[in-house]
Amino acid sequence: MTDLQTQIGDISIRSPLILAAGVLGTSFSSIKRVYNNGFGAMVSKSIGIKPNAGYVNPTIFLLPETRSAMNAVGLANPGVEDFFEKMKPNLEEKLPIIYSIYGNEEEQIRAIIEKLNQLNPLAYELNVSCPHGGKFGLSVLHDDELFRSLVTTAKKYATCPVWVKLSPNAVNITDYAEIAISSGADAIVAINTLKAMVIDIETMTPVLANKAGGLSGKAIKPIGVRAVYDLYSRFPKTPIIGVGGIETAEDVIEYLLAGASAVEIGTAFAYTDDQEKLGTQINSELESYLKDKGLKLEELIGKAHKE
Amino acid sequence: MNTKGLGRPIIREIVKIVEETELTKTFYFNGEGLFAKPGQFYMLWLPEIDEKPISACITNIEEGFIGLSIKKVGRFTEEIQQRKIGDKVGIRGPFGKGFNHEKGRKAIFIAGGIGIAPIRSIFDLLKKEQEELVLIYGAQTDSDLVFKEYFTQFTNNVTYCTDDGSFGYHGFPTDILRNFLEKEIKKGGELNYSIYGCGSELFLKAVLDLIASIDQSLLTHTQLSLADRYMRCGVGLCGSCIIDDTGLSVCKDGPVFTGEILAKTTDFGIYGRNPDGSKSKIQPHY
Ligand SMILES: Cc1cc2nc3c(=O)[nH]c(=O)nc-3n(C[C@H](O)[C@H](O)[C@H](O)COP(=O)(O)O)c2cc1C
């Protein structure tokens, strides 16, 4: 075990770096490649009960001026049956995989979880915060009753911890966390992408086919850090996984100081020439930071909160 | 890393259209900020219609333009073919790793159908630097063969093939490649060739299988472009174009891969990926 091991409730992972949902997470081979580059765990693409082709293109493009990305993929995924078959190799390989799942009925969540339980997940990440997921996206989060029932259902059937992924599109993200935690969530993941739009001024058209989408990458980092900070202030006992704009060890440290026990990384994969080294590079920089400061990783968690 | 060209679509007017054949047209644009290395590709956006990967084909830096050769194969390509001079499209890119010019080796180009587009880009680079260029180019029928006069200007070692025998050799480009390599082997000595290929994946699989059966050591010197796959982001983010079992993305790690890598994949020439991420058997087409 390395010095970078971190604890998220009952789960322990070898590095605080986790692959974010929706990035390189539809096939077992790409998930495995990310593990081989030093990540502590990987979140799959968000999986629903039925196959979903998502929106037509353009669905994703980068905004290099802010090292960010826009996407409105629309929860494209092969559906739980197909995905289950594709992930079966993990019964042998036993990689630490968190399955991101979505649905807007208890019955869907039950069926997805009962299927995926067979893969011995490390955890589930319930995605109720996709800003372009239509009736499966943010509208779930904004229906307190439904939101509560989905978390309760997930907890009831899951054979592993259930994390809930929240949106920065909220007046107060901690109010949503309150619902999740009181319904049994084991950890909170924050943040999903921020609802946004880019308009092309030549053709006078929004670039994404869905018009609006989600902003990710460097531009949203301070928003993510604040969300984690607020969550940690109100729920110091609930593990938090910080997401949004992380590219370097400095970014990871900021999130840990705000109160995250681990972090997820997505858009940074588009901004590195060598994807194979992203994880190992950040890991080694984290190690030297800890050595310099003479601190253990767990001592960083929430350290920015002064009495 | 250099993020130039990785951003949102750049809007360009079509400045020239050349009707190459009944089904294929080449669209020319001001190339500023868009010049590609041979084998790279763009995401071409038709606002309110769709966005698709299109291989870089003609790159003329001196005169400042690029040309994209597009064959009518479906809704999107039909739509672009209706566009006129002055119409605007969006272009993202260039993306991916292109062909690696292996200096000191003789070049064989092998193309099937509209796979000739990226082959022209590497042909154009090598024609300035190398004497001996072998081109083997096949299509279903004569009227599908593009740039015929063009290639003939630069090399006299071109073999055209058609499935229906309407022009050139009646049969497959792989037959010609086999004969060529076997003849070279008979002459003795090392097969000092680089092979650059593009076409439908079933075609490329046949090329790769043939090369593997003749000389395994040629696999590292074989480079095939898989730009024909479904893509969304173009930048190695979404996972829409992952080829199993390698976990490599076609858009960022490719679209050009060596034969050595492709021989290790379980998907190449067999399974393609759908927009929902599931996989289906690749259907034959040129
Ligand atoms: C192309 C793309 C697809 C995404 N798909 C999902 C998804 O399916 N489920 C989800 O919960 N989040 C999804 N996200 C959001 C990311 O998991 C993450 O929360 C967000 O991008 C912020 O992190 P980053 O700045 O490191 O990318 C997606 C993000 C991108 C860029």
Ligand code: FES
């Ligand atoms: S198209 Fe998104 S990873 Fe290749």
